[in-house]
Amino acid sequence: MTSAIPAKTTTASSTEPGPRLSRDDKGTKTRKAPKQYSDRVRAERRLGWILAGPAFIIMLLVTLYPILQAIYESLFKFRLTAPGEREFIGLGNYAVILSDPVWWSGLWTTVFITVVTVLVELVLGFALALVMHKALKSVRGLLRTAILVPYGIITVVSAFAWFYAFDINSGYINSWFAWLPGIDENLNWFAQGGTALFVIMASEIWKTTPFISLLLLAGLAQVPDELTEAAKVDGATWWEQMRKVIIPNMKAAIMVAVLFRALDAFRIFDNVFIMTNGAYGTEVLSLLAYRQSISRLEIGLGSAVSVLLFLCVLLICFVAIKLFKVDLAGSQGGK
Amino acid sequence: MPISRRTRSVVNSRRKAAVVAGMMMGTLVMSGCGPAQSDNALTWYINPDAGGQAAIAQKCSEESGGRYTIETSLLPSDAASQREQLARRLAAGDSSLDIMSLDPPFIPELAEPGFLAPVPDDVAQSTTENVVEGALAGATWKDELVTVPFWANTQIMWYRKSVAEAAGLDMSKPVTWDQIMEAARTQDKSLGVQGAQAESMTVWVNALVESAGGSIIVDPEATADTIELGLDSDAGKAAADVISTIGKDGLGGAGLPTQDENGSLIAFQGDSGSFMVNYPFVWPATTAAVEAGTLDQAVLDDIGWGVFPRMSEDQESAPPLGGINLGVGAESDNPELAYEAVQCIVSVENQSEYFVTNGNPPSNTEAYEDPRIEESFPMAETIRDSLQVAAPRPQTPFYNEVSTGIQQTWAPPSAVDPENTPETSSNFITSVLRGEQLL
The missing domain is CATH 3.40.190.10 (Periplasmic binding protein-like II)
Incomplete structure (x- = not known):
């Protein structure tokens, strides 16, 4: 998780400077017709490769190698504590997994968590982004810091904090919210799927909404003031400005935010691992992969689950990029 | 050397x-490890x-x-x-x-x-x-x-003397699960058992099955394909009966489905405490709480102990080990x-x-x-x-599968059904071990 944070911050900042990116638009067009390269563009591209190349190669080494190894291992029946009994079984592991209701229920739980958390985060994140955008200069720094605090907390730590808050023995939530119907001192949040998933998702939303609101704030900053002013002059209401001017102009930022969060949410692990360890209908795919490879030491089966998880993530990327036309290069407007 | x-x-x-390379490595090992670790x-x-x-x-x-x-x-x-x-x-x-x-x-x-x-x-x-x-x-x-045995742990039964007395139980003799369930019911108190989907669940199931004269695994040294489980038996059903009754009748309190050994202890020290099966750490933890002033001395004085409850009156229990x-x-x-x-x-x-x-x-x-x-x-x-008299949990190279399989099918206690759970659990573990199902 710690290594993921700087990566996210870089992507966030790369979408932030709107005007500069719009200038690059011309570059994107020329790329399609190589003959038109000017010396300057060519020099810039070379510089780009020199600057990004080493990082790109290292990334390939550290990601491609494990992916290939996992694909290879997934074709074997192989238990770490019985190295002598390793046996090639082709796609056998995949057949076992895909014919098992445990996989499908894990998949639905994961999809459910992904959809709900991303939707709620999008709405909340947008509201927070608007507040940060409109806030007075004097409080802007303080406000942004305050909103970002949950995102800075390590997921395991926040998971424990939420767990202990809701835990039936040590928690205070039951007594604080006893006035709500359905909540009393005997409510055991982690004893059934519905309430347990509620806590897991609430914790996830609390922690990652700041991330989405940062991405959306970058999108908001991209909307030219002239457009909103013109709309105001034409007598558009706040809601009309929002719907007709602001949101269409930041579609790219919204889609990037949704894509990144969806990929992240789909791989949810920490919160579930700490709070329920997959008990009572809260099993998610990452945990299923963990249970096979790390707990059972069934490297073959576990690798196959991981490969399938990877394919799911690829599918989400594909759907987002091809069908919703998310432009990861960050061009403006997304038209 | x-x-x-x-x-x-x-x-x-x-x-x-590669001899040269090997010797160089050896030298590196010698020079590298020498000063840091003797x-x-x-x-x-x-x-x-x-x-x-x-x-x-x-x-x-x-x-x-x-x-x-x-x-x-x-x-x-x-x-x-x-x-x-x-x-x-x-x-x-x-x-x-x-x-x-x-x-x-x-x-x-x-x-x-x-x-x-x-x-x-x-x-x-x-x-x-x-x-x-x-x-x-x-x-x-x-x-x-x-391996070499170092220390050994076992669960004993801890009880609140006041509750046992009110329920009219003679604690000088071993008691049965039926007796303590009845006492918790009549006194409106909670039993301290571990109902969480965790290792403690296997510990409990194993102790009940062993106390009823059965075993979770019939042939512990068998391979994954041939292993035979003893859960689908009279002993397994008797164990499921106890767990199911405690779960369905709410005898373990609201915290039961997520309760581990620490959770049981906290509940036992509270007002609803009655009987609890737990490890000896209970004693130092409780005396420390009294010394720290977070617990009344009266609670400590009220605590009694005996061997793990029996499944039937005439058969010695097999406590967890x-x-x-x-x-x-x-x-x-x-x-x-x-x-x-x-x-x-x-x-x-x-x-x-x-x-x-x-x-x-x-x-x-x-x-x-x-x-x-x-x-x-x-x-x-x-x-x-x-x-x-304690009985160990099944000694098998596939213990993790057996234990996780039990945890997933025997928790929460309220969902246990004496007629079906032992069989479902047995089939599930067997097919996981044969590689036909995920865990």
């Missing part, structure tokens, strides 16, 4: 063309405790007169994570695993592939005298001692020294000391004769008696 052996093995294992340094991977193992390590290092020094390295807090780390390291051939504190159920899994160094005969003889039978069974795999054994890694650079250190660690004197300071009961019955034990643990005799 170890360096020369390591160099030699490097040379032997490589072809002639040749006689042993690493002991310990489970978290109140500092007792580290103290023993220091004491034994001093007593060895410089023959070895033991450094401790801390493992994760729960048994499953400890196993995960040790199994991965052992499978990868980590030579730093000189001595390991092992939870008995996971020993066959490590012994079967030869991850543990064989116990020398003289060590086996000197460390197994007067050791309780259950602990010895847990240290053995395929009739051979593969836990504890820690010491194993030596097969890839250790100093297995002889490691076993010498193990002999020191498990000495009768150290076991008594460890009980008094950390609350972990000795596996050696002789160690209970230390007068300090009776003073700090008034229930020491009950613990020793319980250890003599």
Whole structure:
């Protein structure tokens, strides 16, 4: 998780400077017709490769190698504590997994968590982004810091904090919210799927909404003031400005935010691992992969689950990029 | 000595063309490891405790007169994570695993592939005298001692004297599960049992099945394809009946489906406490709470104890057995020294000391004769008696699958059905072991 944070911050900042990116638009067009390269563009591209190349190669080494190894291992029946009994079984592991209701229920739980958390985060994140955008200069720094605090907390730590808050023995939530119907001192949040998933998702939303609101704030900053002013002059209401001017102009930022969060949410692990360890209908795919490879030491089966998880993530990327036309290069407007 | 052996093995294992490279590596190993870690340094991977193992390590290092020094390295807090780390390291051939504190159920899994160094005969003889039978069974795999018993744990029944009296139970005699369930029902109190989907669930199920005269696994030494489970039996049904009644009638309180040993203790110390099955750590934890002023002295005075409840009046119970054994890694650079250190660690004197300071009961019955034990643990005799009849969890290399399978099918207690659960659970575990289902 710690290594993921700087990566996210870089992507966030790369979408932030709107005007500069719009200038690059011309570059994107020329790329399609190589003959038109000017010396300057060519020099810039070379510089780009020199600057990004080493990082790109290292990334390939550290990601491609494990992916290939996992694909290879997934074709074997192989238990770490019985190295002598390793046996090639082709796609056998995949057949076992895909014919098992445990996989499908894990998949639905994961999809459910992904959809709900991303939707709620999008709405909340947008509201927070608007507040940060409109806030007075004097409080802007303080406000942004305050909103970002949950995102800075390590997921395991926040998971424990939420767990202990809701835990039936040590928690205070039951007594604080006893006035709500359905909540009393005997409510055991982690004893059934519905309430347990509620806590897991609430914790996830609390922690990652700041991330989405940062991405959306970058999108908001991209909307030219002239457009909103013109709309105001034409007598558009706040809601009309929002719907007709602001949101269409930041579609790219919204889609990037949704894509990144969806990929992240789909791989949810920490919160579930700490709070329920997959008990009572809260099993998610990452945990299923963990249970096979790390707990059972069934490297073959576990690798196959991981490969399938990877394919799911690829599918989400594909759907987002091809069908919703998310432009990861960050061009403006997304038209 | 170890360096020369390591160099030699490097040379032997490589072809002639690589001899030079091998020798260079040897030199690097010598120069690299020399100053940082001396040749006689042993690493002991310990489970978290109140500092007792580290103290023993220091004491034994001093007593060895410089023959070895033991450094401790801390493992994760729960048994499953400890196993995960040790199994991965052992499978990868980590030579730093000189001595390991092992939870008995996971020993066959490590012994079967030869991850543990064989116990020398003289060590086996000197460390197994007067050791309780259950602990010895847990240290053995395929009739051979593969680890050395260190301390042994068992659950006893703790009860609130006031509740037992109000329910009219004669606590001088062993009680049955039916009796304590009835008492909790009539007195409107909660039973302290562990209903969480965790290892504690397997501990409970195993104790109930064994107490009813059955076994979770009929043939523990069988392979994954041929293993036969004994859950779908009268004993399994009787166990399911107890768990299901406690779950469905709400006798375990609202916290039951997520309750582990600590959770039970907290509930037991509260107003709804009545009877609880739990480990001896209950006593030091409760006395410490009284000393810290967070618990009334009256609660402590109200606590009584007895052996684990019976399934039927005329059949002795088989309480859970836990504890820690010491194993030596097969890839250790100093297995002889490691076993010498193990002999020191498990000495009768150290076991008594460890009980008094950390609350972990000795596996050696002789160690209970230390007068300090009776003073700090008034229930020491009950613990020793319980250890003599305690039944270990299934000793199989596939323990993790068996245990996780039980946890997933027997929790929450309210969903257990005496007619179906034993069979479902049996079928599920069997098909997981045959590789037909995910866990």
